[in-house]
Amino acid sequence: MTTLIIRTLRDRIASIFTYSIGGLAFAEMYVAMFPSIQSKSDQFSELFSAYPEEFMKVFGMDKNSLIFDSVEKFISIEHFSIVFPILLFSMFIGWGGSAIAGEIDKNTLGFLLSKPLSRIKIFFAKYFAGIIALLILLVISILGIIPLAEIHNVTYKTSNFLTISLLSFFLGLAVLSMSMFFSTLFNEKGKTYFITTGLLITMYVLNVMPSLKENLADLKYGSFFYYYDYQKALLENKIEWQSIWVFVIITIIFTIIGAWWFNKRDISV
Template sequence: MIFQREWKRNRKALIIWSVILGGLIVGLLSMFPQFAEQQESLSKMMEAYPESMQKAFGMDELGFGTLMGFYGIEVHMMTTLLGSIYAAMLASNILAKEENEKTIEFLLSKPITRNQIVAQKLAAVIINLLILNGIAVIASLVGFQFAEGHDVPYKTFALLVIATILLHFTFAAISFMLSSMMRKTRNILSISIAVVIIAYFFNMMSGLSADLDVLKYFSPFNYADAANIINEGAIKALYVAIMAAVILLTVFAAFIVYKKKDISV
């Protein structure tokens, strides 16, 4: 019952985000042939950029002339950032809104435990994120059709997809925990989006100066960095472990906190 209600509540937003993200992916990939044809002139133009800026955007390790290089610089950066914002928005409201909208009394009057409430709402978050990422994958596969004469390294593409999903789940789990702890949805939403933006800012700043390199270790965006995955052909096991640990710990904390929370009805 709760899962179905959450599905209906969030369906419109999911459709809007999926259409926008999918359209942007196809649109960007449709421009790849033009970038590939002008690779030499683009390389010269990129040399004019400061080294720190090239590093911040991954242009020092990836190039616009290869399909995966273009995908990493343009598409992957967009899907990770926009998808993370969507994940934070979705998960930050899903528990707290029952108290905020005064509907928690209705839920608690039903023969259902708090753990079941949390589990079904968590399932709704997971399904919505998987669908969004599924749409992004389909849009990418459609966009790859514009790259005639360029082989698609599907193994590398799969690794980028896995890293993106883990990243989205990481921010969703953090926001989900905040939603179990706080009552005001507006405050939770602001904090959740701030966490995403600050993490992205840390990752960008780490590339601008060697003195700021340490900031990247505090940003999940670094763990899903396209340049590392494409060049190494793998996601670092340590990064996977860190994201998995954050997801498990914050979700576990959400269950514990919500079960013990003093909920006024």
Template sequence: MLTSVLAKTLRDQGKSILAWSAALVLIVAMYAAVWPSVRDQPSMGDFIDQMPEAFRSMFATSGADMSTPTGYIQIELLSFMGPIAVLMYAIGAGAGAIGGEEDRHTMDLLLSNPVSRGRVVADKFLAMALVTFLLAAVMGLSLVLEGRLVDLDLPPGEVAATMLHLALLGVVFGSLALALSAATGRTGLSRGLPAGLAVVAYIVNALAPLVESFDRIQKASPFYQYIAHDPLRSGVAWDSVMVSAGTIAVLVLLAILAFRRRDVAA
């Protein structure tokens, strides 16, 4: 008899988790392998400075210096590729949490067990959040350990802080996907809308220094909570953590309420 949706979800995702973890290790290894050649090219800093301001805002953290390990990782991994990888997993897991069960015609079997709809949503959320944090931890450990092999020395405490903010970014959008999945049962919508909003949030945060209308709403962007406080240099920004945690709590509550009230496809 199924009593733990969380355990079943994690068990079902076992191979996928290993694949995602291996992919992140390889991604970090790729950037680590390139670091020695970048470090020995002082002109890379001039190249960043010569970028159009809008382009620099989109792909380079303010004040980042490609000639330093911190600046290199900020620009090459943490500003774009790292968030994409984490968001892809979190949004996919959130969208598939409820809608995926309905697509596979297994939701009626799941609900025939002694578990409430609220418990199903909560356990599905916990599975998505736990794996998202796990993947962020894998990325962080890879940065510290693989970086040491090529003199890409990064402060472990600040790396951990950055991974905390990155994981929360993923869980925010994963929770939005979960809420849409619980409310509609449509996996396509539940993936596409959060992905589109993530792109918008990224652009708003990146171009806020250049666009006045974006500057007014920048702090509403989850990407602002993720990177604007520069956690790789400054550590954890607890006010941003609380904003992200509050957003997640509201979205999960909405997901539970929506799933309780909706007719489920057989």
């Protein structure tokens, strides 16, 4: 099992570091920009104050969060609202899709099944490799912001970046588990990509709709984006227990069902 974990990581090492360094590169751009943005914070506040409140809610913003007096405020809006979730989702939709359906697609699953490993061990070897990849992504692309802030002489709060890393870890686990589950259902990784991406886009819409119509407020509870409260993590150094429980429960359900289905399904190899 350990050998398969190492092989999986080795096969995906280029992808892991491409996403991780790509995320860090975006963060570097924002951190480098921050001193000049901070010096013009009042001007930006006046500019955004003219925007309709409904428009800002769609993007998870409010007038207080647009006073860029800390790097955490600036990077929460510029990086963690859209850029980082897209990186994380893309990486682990691809990871899950390639894990099982991808092996079937390439006609290499038969080779794995010929090894003295149970299907359960094969599934969890792929899964644990994904967790290691997730940790690498978080260390490089989020905690890597700390040395960037040092380089640019920007004041930061280490604890807040640890908190957003923890919240992102639980979100990543949920996405990985969901993608792995769909990978066990299909023989083509493209279908896994399509279904998982479609589900996440639907969740984004569910989170946005309450900002447009108050009578749709309950829809947000069906969205990962509602529970991924990056602003509270980065600005207040807090994570709601509700968010952790939702991500943990989703992770457990999809992982158990995915492993069970992969173990029992008929696969032509």
